[in-house]
Amino acid sequence: MLLAFDIGGTKVACARVEGGVIRERRQYPMAYEPAGFAEVIDQLTAGWAAPSRVAVCTTGYIDGGRVHSVNLDIIRFWDGFALAEMLQARFACPVDLINDGQAAGWGEYVARRARGLAPANLLFMTLSTGVGGGLVLDHRLRRGPHGLAAHVGHAGVRLMALDGVTACGCGRSGCLEMIASGTALARQAGALFGRPVSSAELFALAATELRAERIIVHAAQAVAEAIAGFHMIVDLQEVVIGGSVGLASGMLERIRAALHDMPLRAAPLLSAACQGGDAGLTGVIALDNERQEK
Numbered sequence: 508m509l510l511a512f513d514i515g516g517t518k519v520a521c522a523r524v525e526g527g528v529i530r531e532r533r534q535y536p537m538a539y540e541p542a543g544f545a546e547v548i549d550q551l552t553a554g555w556a557a558p559s560r561v562a563v564c565t566t567g568y569i570d571g572g573r574v575h576s577v578n579l580d581i582i583r584f585w586d587g588f589a590l591a592e593m594l595q596a597r598f599a600c601p602v603d604l605i606n607d608g609q610a611a612g613w614g615e616y617v618a619r620r621a622r623g624l625a626p627a628n629l630l631f632m633t634l635s636t637g638v639g640g641g642l643v644l645d646h647r648l649r650r651g652p653h654g655l656a657a658h659v660g661h662a663g664v665r666l667m668a669l670d671g672v673t674a675c676g677c678g679r680s681g682c683l684e685m686i687a688s689g690t691a692l693a694r695q696a697g698a699l700f701g702r703p704v705s706s707a708e709l710f711a712l713a714a715t716e717l718r719a720e721r722i723i724v725h726a727a728q729a730v731a732e733a734i735a736g737f738h739m740i741v742d743l744q745e746v747v748i749g750g751s752v753g754l755a756s757g758m759l760e761r762i763r764a765a766l767h768d769m770p771l772r773a774a775p776l777l778s779a780a781c782q783g784g785d786a787g788l789t790g791v792i793a794l795d796n797e798r799q800e801k
C-alpha cells in the first residue's frame with residue numbers, strides 16, 4: 508500500500524492508495540511546529556495498515572531529503588526540516604519527496620498524455636497562496652539538481668506591485684509572487700481599499716469595481732510577462748494555469764488577453780488545470796506507478 512501526502516502551507520492531505528487508485532482520502536490543517544506536525548501525521552493515518560512506501564509532495568524544495576523554503580515567511584520550521592528521515596522513522600519504509608508544484612505539473616502532464624495530447628514541453632503554474640510550478644521538458648519532469656526547477660513565483664518581472672511593495676520573502680525583489688499570488692492580491696487590495704479584502708472577495712468586487720479589476724488585470728499582465736520570458740528560454744507548447752487564483756473567474760482569460768497583446772513567437776497554448784485540488788496527489792501517485800514499473 509502506498510501512503511501519499513500533499514503538504515501545503517495551510518493543509519495536509521493524505522491518501523491511502525492501492526493499485527494506483529485512491530481508496531481513502533483525509534485532510535487536516537497544517538501545524539506550525541515539528542511536534543504538532545508529527546501529531547497531524549498520526550491523526551491522518553490513524554487506523555490504516557502500515558504502508559510499503561510513502562510518497563510526498565510538499566511546499567518548499569527538496570534537497571538531500573530535507574525540505575527548504577524559498578519564501579521564509581510561509582512555515583518557519585519547514586526550512587531545513589528532515590522530512591524524509593522523520594517519515595522513514597515513523598513508517599519504516601522507503602520515502603520519496605518532491606515539490607508540490609512539480610508533482611502537480613506532472614499530474615497535469617499525465618492527464619493530457621492519457622488523452623493522447625501530451626506536449627513535449629509543458630509549464631504548469633499554480634497561482635495560489637504563493638506562486639509555484641512544474642516544468643516538463645522533452646516529456647520528462649524536471650526537478651533540478653537542487654530540487655529548485657520551476658519555482659516560477661520567484662522569477663523577476665518588470666512590473667511592480669500596485670502597493671509599491673517589492674521585497675519578497677525569498678530575499679530578492681520584483682518577484683512574480685509579490686504581484687500575482689493570492690497573498691499579494693489581498694495585500695494590494697487591502698492597501699487600496701483600506702480594509703482586509705481576500706483574493707476571493709477581490710474577484711467578486713471586480714464585476715462592479717474598476718479598481719479591483721485593475722489589480723487583477725495587472726497580476727494577469729505580470730503572469731503573461733513571466734510566461735513570455737520562460738517561453739523564450741525553453742520553447743513551450745502548453746502553459747497550464749492552476750491554483751485558487753489561477754482558476755478564479757476570468758483569470759485565465761485575462762492572462763490570455765495579456766499574452767495576446769505581446770509580440771510572442773509561436774505562442775504556447777494556454778489552458779486551465781484539469782486535476783483540481785488533488786493535482787499534487789495525482790502526480791505523486793503517477794510518479795510512484797512509474798517507479799514500480801521500473
Ligand SMILES: [Zn+2]
Binds near residue numbers: 675676677682684
Ligand atoms: Zn521571491
